[in-house]
Amino acid sequence: MKRIGVLTSGGDSPGMNAAIRAVVRKAIYHNLEVYGIYYGYSGLINGDIKKLELGSVGDIIHRGGTMLYTARCEEFKTEQGQLKGIEQLKKFGIEALVVIGGDGSFQGAKKLTEHGFPCIGVPGTIDNDIPGTDFTVGFDTALNTVIDAIDKIRDTATSHERTYVVEVMGRDAGDIALWSGLADGAESILIPEEDYSMEDIVARLKKGHERGKKHSIIIVAEGVGSGVEIGKQIQESANLETRVTVLGHIQRGGSPTAADRVLASRLGAYAVELLLQGEAGKMVGIEKNELVSHGIEEALSRKHKIDERMYQLSKELSI
Ligand code: ADP
16 A cells, blocks of 8 residues: 545544644655545545645644545435545545544445445544544543633623523533533533433522522533523523523634544554554544544444443532
């Protein structure tokens, strides 16, 4: 193998640049040439492909977003689109591909591998929702962004003696809500994986209020429902002044944390190692701080789960 490609696809996440850098540097270290495919699978189909050198990935390790840009591409879900992509890769003499993205992007990588083009996936998403890895690149940064925001909200919540509902990202996975709620001592954490009861939320709020608590924070993962609606219900049920903040896309941006940069560097380099060993159709991950790999199909057939013990702990600590 002489030449590999790298692309980022789907939702961006902080640390994707550090992963690109690791792929490029590790490949060049092993005397491979590396081509960057811009705008994900869309750029792959259109041949938006350029050679990357050591310097191409200089000064990006600390930057959020992705220097290769990203896109969503419906055409790539079709066999015709996938074959067009392979044609472009062959035109550029690229023999294998590293795909940095979420589970949708991994489906694309799996399809390419099934068509005979070797791919390895690197999990990059803030949601931490990919089975087969304890952490995804971007989760830690998003988490720290949320915590920073909640700390600020807490100051004003205390000053006005208000209840705050904070809606965070997580359509199907409650990891951002659970971890940020635990890290910030939230009164209640609402996640898609667990049912919630308004009576329980109100009882907790009242209990805190009675013992003189000046503020309350309730974290809602977007997959549970609208934070605004849940805030209204709380205000009506608890008769406490309630404000709602929807954090939105700030959670996707910013300079990656040290943990994300290190994770991205390890995973990106490991993806290249696997390609050099002739592996394909796999995703890399980290489990108990060890680098691991799983077949994409096998990993995605599992369902991502939250850590039940952490959820229980959050309830025990917020009495
Ligand atoms: P993420 O990778 O962040 O989960 P998406 O689910 O939007 O983001 O997927 C990103 C892109 O991956 C899609 O726009 C599409 O081009 C490609 N993709 C998603 N699912 C499939 C699939 N089943 N087959 C082929 N390509 C897919």
